[in-house]
Amino acid sequence: MEKQVESASSPLTSRRHFLDLVLGASILGWLASIAYPVIRYLKPLPQTGPTGPTHLTRDEAAKLEQNQFVIVPVSGQRVIVLQSQDQLYAFSAKCTHEGCTVTYQPGQSVIWCPCHDGRFDLTGRVVSGPPPQPLVKYTAQRQPDGGIVISVEKA
Numbered sequence: 001m002e003k004q005v006e007s008a009s010s011p012l013t014s015r016r017h018f019l020d021l022v023l024g025a026s027i028l029g030w031l032a033s034i035a036y037p038v039i040r041y042l043k044p045l046p047q048t049g050p051t052g053p054t055h056l057t058r059d060e061a062a063k064l065e066q067n068q069f070v071i072v073p074v075s076g077q078r079v080i081v082l083q084s085q086d087q088l089y090a091f092s093a094k095c096t097h098e099g100c101t102v103t104y105q106p107g108q109s110v111i112w113c114p115c116h117d118g119r120f121d122l123t124g125r126v127v128s129g130p131p132p133q134p135l136v137k138y139t140a141q142r143q144p145d146g147g148i149v150i151s152v153e154k155a
Contacts, residue, residue: 056081056148064148069104075152079138084109084122090140090150091124097131111135 054074056064060081064070069082071093078093082104091111093101100115110127111120118129125134139151 053152054079054150056150061148067104068106071101072150074138074150079150080104080111081140081148081150082106082111082122088140088142088148089122090138091120092136092138095131096126096133096135097129102135 054072056070056072060070060072064081064083068084069080071078071080073079078101079090080093080102081088081090083089084106091102095102095113095115095118097113097118098115100113102111102113102118102120104110105112109122111122111124112118113120113129113131116130118131119127120131120135121127123134124137126132141149141151143149
């Protein structure tokens with residue numbers, strides 16, 4: 001009689017073991033599907049793009065003339081180039097508070113971060129809002145041929 005009881009419990013044990021394995025694998029897959037995007041978000045982007053001075057293309061220069069600002073990639077970084085009263089300025093387009101992309105408001109002559117209403121003046125200093133530090137400044141120069149060059153060296 002004991003043999004019948006053992007053989008009857010054996011299939012239940014193997015089914016339970018199989019279900020435990022499936023459940024465990026499902027939970028691990030679910031955790032991985034949550035952890036992977038979080039890790040990718042926290043991992044810094046690789047530095048890509050050419051190094052050295054960056055020349056604005058004709059389209060970028062036209063957009064600068066039209067909107068009084070343009071955001072361009074310089075050595076893998078977003079840089080906002082703006083024009084105010086025929087003077088060029090270039091700053092990191094990444095807000096020092098939470099990394100949002102800043103924009104230029106020509107009517108107020110301020111660089112504005114829309115995420116938390118941070119404001120910077122045309123020297124990159126914080127005017128108001130939560131940003132803890134000024135924007136990183138780049139060198140922007142107009143060439144004799146009319147082209148605009150953004151230098152990687154921070155001013």
